[in-house]
Amino acid sequence: MKxxxxxxxxxxxxxxxxxxxAEEVRLALELDEVWFIPTYTPPHKDSAKTGVDDRIRMTELAIETNPHFKINTIEIKRSGKSYTIDTMKELATLHPNHEFYFIIGADMVEYLPKWQDIDELVKLVPFVGVKRSGYELETEYDIFTVNIPLIDISSTEIRKRLQNNRSVNYLVPERVYAYIRGERLYGDKGSN
Incomplete structure (x- = not known):
């Protein structure tokens, strides 16, 4: 069983x-793999800032050097808003011999009571909460916790930097940065 x-x-x-x-949780829980699952339309946000194809490609570039990281486009294929309960039910059906762990940041731990069908979901898959600056890992739900180095990076901050023609070196993998610049995503002017 994986x-x-x-x-x-x-x-x-x-x-x-x-x-x-992903790497810290993989090591702490002795996971075989971590699957990155890009959302089509996130349920807690209005929409993504870039298209699905660009986000898939950037994720592929980000994880390509780690053989334990994979991309799974199950939510992209479903299209529309995806809820974790639907994704986990489908994954459990498609991969009955796998044991899944759902990784979330501390910001999402605090938001768990608002998740779709959360009481059913926590019975279906164990949650793994990781620390994030400014948030506590406190919830009424039983979750694993993993301490990781506190690296306070957000996609929102990266997009703002790019819109203001500021460098994102060392915040995103080099190949992702090259892709962003090449495709002129997020208003990047390519002069960094």
């Missing part, structure tokens, strides 16, 4: 914080 971590997100863009979270 032990698989699930890291969902908009990945708009994927950054080093995502990679650190």
């Amino acid at each position: 032990r698989i971590g699930i890291l969902g997100g908009t990945f708009d863009p994927p950054h080093l914080g995502h990679l650190i979270i």
Whole structure:
């Protein structure tokens, strides 16, 4: 039986914080793989800032050097808003011999009571909460917690930097940055 971590997100863009979270949880829980699952339309946001194809490509570039990281486009294929309960039910059906762990940041731990069908979901998949600056890992739900180096990077901050023609070196993998610049995403003018 494979032990698989699930890291969902908009990945708009994927950054080093995502990679650190995935690797630290993989090591702490002795997971075989971590699957990055980009959302089509996130249920808690209005929309992604870039298109699906760009976000998939950036995620592929971000994870390509780690053989334990995979991309799974289950939510992209479903299109529309995706809820974790639907994704986990489908993954459990498609991969009955896998044991899944759903990885979330502390900001999402606080938001758990608002998740779609959360009481059913926590019976279906164990949650793994990781620390994030400014948030506590406190919830009424039983979750694993993993301490990781506190790297306070957000996709929102990266997009703002790019819109203001500021460098994002060392915040995103080099190949992701090259892709952003080449495709002129997020208003990047390419002069950094």
